[in-house]
Amino acid sequence: MTASSVAHADTDKENLLYLDLDYGRVEIKLLPDIAPNHVARIKKLTRDGFYDGIVWHRVISGFMAQTGDPTGTGTGGSDMPDLKAEFSDYNYERGTIGMARTANPDSANSQFFICFDDCSFLNGQYTVWGQVVEGMKYVDMIEKGEPPASPDKIIKASIAADAP
Numbered sequence: 001m002t003a004s005s006v007a008h009a010d011t012d013k014e015n016l017l018y019l020d021l022d023y024g025r026v027e028i029k030l031l032p033d034i035a036p037n038h039v040a041r042i043k044k045l046t047r048d049g050f051y052d053g054i055v056w057h058r059v060i061s062g063f064m065a066q067t068g069d070p071t072g073t074g075t076g077g078s079d080m081p082d083l084k085a086e087f088s089d090y091n092y093e094r095g096t097i098g099m100a101r102t103a104n105p106d107s108a109n110s111q112f113f114i115c116f117d118d119c120s121f122l123n124g125q126y127t128v129w130g131q132v133v134e135g136m137k138y139v140d141m142i143e144k145g146e147p148p149a150s151p152d153k154i155i156k157a158s159i160a161a162d163a164p
Helices: 036-047 136-140
Strands: 016-020 025-030 056-060 064-067 096-099 112-115 128-134 156-159
Touching: 016 036, 025 036, 025 136, 036 128, 036 156, 112 128, 128 136
Parallel strands: none
Antiparallel strands: 016 025, 016 156, 025 128, 056 064, 064 112, 096 112, 096 128
C-alpha cells in the first residue's frame, strides 16, 4: 500500500487527526485497518490532551520530524503500557507517520515521526498509523536539529470529530 492510495475525501472525521502548529494545520488520515491498536492509542492520547504543547525534539532534514515525548528529550512517553508492533507493507514515503520505538519492536508508546521524504528503508520495521493528507508544507517548516535550538511544538492536537 502507498500513500497515494490514501484518499483525503473519504476520510471520516473519527479517523482524521489535526495537528495545529505555529505555521498552520496538518491533517493526518489515521489508518485503523493497518494499525488498530496504535490508532486507538493516538486517539486516546490526543483526546486526553497529551500532545498539546509537546515539542518536536528530533528533526532531521531530508528524513523526519519526531515528537510525542513529554520530557522533550526523546526518552519519555505516556504512562500507558508500550504497544506490540503492528508492522505492515505500507510504504514509508513523504508524509507517512510511524511510531518511534527502542531496539525492542514492541516498545512504541507515544512518540511518533513524520517522514519528510522517501523513507522506504523503514518499511516493515516501524508501525505506520497515519498519512499526512494536508499541510505537509507546515511539517517542512519545523525547526531542524537533534534537538532543535528553538524547537517547535504541537499547539493543539485534536480528532476532527471533536473539533469545532
